[in-house]
Amino acid sequence: MADVLARKIWDAHLVRRTAGEPDLLYVDLHLVHEVSSPQAFDGLRAAGRRVRRPELTLAMEDHAVPTEGLRIVDPMARAQVEALRRNCAEFGIRLFSLGDADQGIVHVVAPQLGLTQPGMTIVCGDSHTSTHGAFGALAFGIGTSEVEHVLSTQTLPQRMPHTMEVRVDGRLSPDVTAKDLILAIIARVGVGGGAGHVVEYRGTAIEALSMEARMTLCNMSIEFGARAGMVAPDETTYAYLAGRPHAPTGVLWERALEHWRGLRTDDDAVFDRTVALDGASVRPFVTWGTNPAQAVPVSGVVPAPDEFTDPLVRSAAEQALRYMELTPGTPLRDIAVDTVFLGSCTNGRIEDLRAAAEVLRGRRVADGVTMLVVPGSMKVRVQAEAEGLAEVFTRAGAQWRAAGCSMCLGMNPDRMAPGSRSASTSNRNFEGRQGPGARTHLVSPLVAAATAVTGRLTAAADLEPA
């Protein structure tokens, strides 16, 4: 029977199906980090259990670590990282520690190492696990008690979500990135628009995206409530994977390719829901509020709450304008920021750094603006240095840091001061996300770099020639 990609992967991982119960799924790759794992390991220890498949489990220090120096000062952060170190040593799990050449944000590192592959089931106690769906994997975040279940059994009880197609045809204009596209999608469907669904991004605009861009897109699927987001694998996927440290080689590569080429939604398969967007109509986007759906083109103005008919959306807008200290009708281009953050598992990859460096080359970060450039992994950092990007950033007056979640969330020393305002390439603009009282505008790497130059929200095309 004709079927969609998500269900094909689901069915291929079915360990047990019983009427009235969730399906039991096999997990191919389990990613672990310091924030959502300590209690899971404690539970395992209390029950006298071992990790069922340590070699399919990989642990990362990313959320709580500093991006300057190796010393973890905050007692809470240090406790989390030390617990992870003890747990990984005790249970035989490969850990990427602060200072390791392969350390970085888990959603950046696993794809880079070739661990994330088409057709896999991938879970992590982290909502942005959806990132890995860019490879045609079924990847989703789980809770800490589920982490314990996966550690001890390598399986997970789950109910198959509904399926949703997000179709984008047409051609994105050169100043429009995957970040703008996903902000436009979320603005269209709303923060709950994907709830209970696994989303497959399809269409000519999606097929034209690089792997980095597909990861940005899938990364933010969770921001409109989707359980997972995915893109069917194609030649772009295989070209990215070929030669990566954990990608198959020789005859195994040929066999893998043959399998991967079959991983697609059948032409006559039906999605439970479809949303379509014209890629050519998407403009550089920026958020004005405190959820990722509160976004408009950079050329737009802050909306008035009474423009929204849904009472919940309207009161969310009122609350957001209060927190953000913004007045309806203000052009986005008039909003001044004091902080620019380029990084995170949404936009901390080499392509993001290249795009931002292109804008900053020969220009300077405006006086009074602090710009942090935080590569998503230490490998990205090394590559960016080799390509001369780091020099572009430091010459422009930006800070060049080591890898980690950094200013994406206030769990490490890279925190914003109360009342300060950022343009940030991360994925969440919730109240206090980047530090208590801090205000966040979500943007693409191009807008982040242009904003750093003018000190106001700016599209790259608005800049005077360098």
Ligand SMILES: CC(C)[C@H](C(=O)O)[C@@H](O)C(=O)O
């Ligand atoms: C801390 C972690 C569990 C959390 C998540 O689940 O996504 C974090 O990564 C985030 O981005 O908010």
Ligand code: SF4
């Ligand atoms: S970079 Fe941000 S979104 Fe990504 S895992 Fe870290 S905290 Fe979560």
